[in-house]
Amino acid sequence: MNSKNQKLETGDGEASSASAGLDLPPRQLSSPSTSYCADGDTMKRASAKKLIERYFYQLVDGCGNENCDNEYCASSGKLKQLTRNQAAAQAIQLFSKDARLCDAQPTKVARTQSSNSVTKNSASGDDGSLRLQPAATDQPAVLRKTDQPDNQCAAQTATKDKPVPFLTEERLLGVLETCRREDSYSLLIRTLGEVYSSVESLSRSFPRAGPESPLDALLDRAPCDLHRLKKEDVRTLEGEPDKDEDSKEQGAGACSVARGSPDELPVSIPSLRRAYHALFQVPGHVFESALVNALTTLAGDMDLALRVYREGAADVVAALVVVAEIPVLGTSEYLERALPYLCKSAAHLPLGAQARLARLWARHSRPRLQGLLEALQQLVTLRVISGRFTREYCLQDEEGITAPTKLMKILYYANILAGELDPPELRHEDTAAAPLDDTLLSDLAVKSPRPPPPEDPLAAELGVSVLDSRRPLFHFAEFYNEPLSDAIEMDKDFACYKSGESLSHLADRKFSFMNYAFVLTPATKTLGLYYDNRIRMYSERRMSFFNTVVGQPTNPYLRLKVRRDHIIEDALVELEMVAMENPKDLKKQLVVEFDGEQGIDEGGVSKEFFQLIVEEIFNPDYGMFTVQEEMQTVWFNPTSFESNAQFTLIGIVIGLAIYNNIILDIHFPMVVYKKLLGKQGTFWDLEDFNQALFTGLKAMLDYEQDDMEDTFMQTFRICCNDVFGSTFFHDLKEGGDHVYVTQDNKKEFVDLYADFLINTSVDKQFRAFRRGFQMVTDESPLHLLFRPEEVEQLVCGSKNFDFNELEEATEYDGGYASDSQVIRFFWDIVHKMALESKRKLLQFATGSDRVPVGGLSKLKLIIARNGPDSDRLPTAHTCFNVLLLPEYDSREKLHDRLMKAINYSKGFGML
Structure with a gap:
């Protein structure tokens, strides 16, 4: 096949860029997992992709020749009907063995981004600014003001005829090639500075020309040498898309689409990631300062769009998706200069735009979400540690902390949407008037109707709740920020929360971390609940x-x-x-x-x-x-x-x-705590309810053979045991004893079984x-x-019995100190106790053998001197967590008296 070279025109001359190959523009196919960069190998792979795309459309649409006899062409009638994923995998295989390719063009052209040349327009002036001019293709290289949609970013101060520069993968590769050849990166610096400093330019960069082809995903996973594909490689590639589709149906993808049909993203994420991979092969000191400066300017442009002109939110969202894909966003220069300003601007996104950004991140940016979270957490931690806060100027007043937290909230819901979700129908709320049978409290609900629980506005906009999350993309604990949780004054934050309850407009409310509780550790949140309870008392x-x-x-x-x-x-x-x-x-x-x-x-x-x-x-x-x-x-x-x-x-x-x-x-x-918060139990809750049953039912779900009826011999009648050990039977559906579990109804059986055990059978008691x-x-x-x-x-309470934490947090009174002889004896004895004895010690000294939320470091134990050596046993004021310990003169005597006290103290020795 012949390939034709497109030219990259600059003010200094011409240079060939990527090999275009056939009719379609080149694309770099390397991903972060490959070693390819924007050089000869990448260009060869891009040309290969063009050929593979022709095979793909030949398999799907045919060549259009009614007399075609090519067995690999849909027009011949010799080819069985293929799904798009199957056709993509087979196209790669045909390429690897140089199969016959019809001469005629396919009935559809490949849907990739069109190639455009990059021109440094000397006629535009002597300022050296980049001007992108179109080549002879169907995709304009510049967008003029008259071509923009109604929701364009109003912060753009150009005149009506001024073009809006934007980048594509091909243009960026061309710029990189030119810079390498000329051994000067001034063109790259100007390009990044002009595009990344404007919301309008960045939101139109790396555009999608149409639906993403399955070839994009398959070729990103394919081995580097496409000519040497093994059969195992092709089978793997052909199978993975189907698995992906299955996982989407069971997990986040299907749920998020069903809930709110997320807006289409105008950016091609595979193209963007390939472009970034090529860009960051260049040594960072060459261009990163310019990119950081451009992002800082971009933040100002966002701020104008959202706060001054109050339009262009869609462009801001697209720009944020592009910026979030930058792989080094959490490194020092970005963290200290660009990211704080971007967060402050993004904090002013309207609610609808926040929801759209959460859906787009969940759908398209899953590999980047954890890295973005780490960058935001570092930013918050840095500001907490370096800030000087007082009662008059507290954490809630520092925009460098509150703005990243607001953006983190969008990321929090994106993490939920990107994970495995249960349907929202499982959320329920008991009706207030539902009577409690045979009880004097039957009319209590009518006397004291419950107010609805507070709902987060973003959650309501997305139609999702944290209760819907069966398994998030990554663990919720990664959202905790311990330095922030330790530094926050919860009494001040609680006052901000209560004052905001009376204000209907969100913008008028003072910031409170209680409305962003995902960032606080459970121990800190417990303190907030404590203040609320005490105020009510x-x-x-x-x-x-x-x-x-x-x-x-x-x-x-x-x-x-x-x-x-x-x-x-x-x-x-x-x-x-x-x-x-x-x-x-x-x-x-x-x-x-x-x-x-x-x-x-x-x-x-x-x-x-x-x-x-x-x-x-x-x-x-x-x-x-x-x-x-x-x-x-x-x-x-x-x-x-x-x-x-x-x-x-x-x-x-x-x-x-x-x-x-x-x-x-x-x-x-x-499952009890889920039900207490308002969500019905499901099959997945059986895992910690009845592990053996869960394993058996999971094996049934995973069984794919046609002999299920003969293998399991299970009907829709189940056998249960009551508390007395008696056996009884229950039909999960009418006539269940005559309905066998098959491949078609096994999921229905499992769901009904779990619903009966967890919900239906104990409905009255649990309500x-x-x-x-x-x-x-x-x-x-x-x-x-x-x-x-x-x-x-x-x-x-916590399950972590770490008595080293308790020793570090303990205070001393009455003449004792941490280095007193009897105190050293005491901790030596305690650390050598069995766990059961340690629990008894906690029970004796505090009135409870449980570890408080946050661990034993949150338990303020006081050991006070209770006189000189004597035969008296230790005593305790459990109301105040005070252990009264005589100053025994030997370790053996202390051990004897302490063990007697904790083993025989119920009702005695505790005041």
């Missing part, structure tokens, strides 16, 4: 005082008086009476008194109360919950003899524990339980701040 106490003044005295606290040997009956009866008389009393500070025992509850007695009540309620002998032996988790007993009111009151107990900042020893599967939980937490920002796995930490 003080508000209820103040109202009680006012009522007393006007002659209607009420108790300022939620007081529970219980007997140790009847703790369940006493607690549930008193809570039911409170919920019936005035549910708002549940928002008061809890004060517990054990009948016949002295002690003032400053927190420690409440901790013991919850510990005892949880031990008894979740004991399988009590009959309300069962234990899943394999996973060692508890689950609702669908055949429980207890009324639904009892489950409501258990929900109130769990809510009160969160409300009073008390951690419980509860072992629910994760009552959730209703009680919401009676306490309905007005708190729990939904706003926490994901399901974080709610588990909030209820159960």
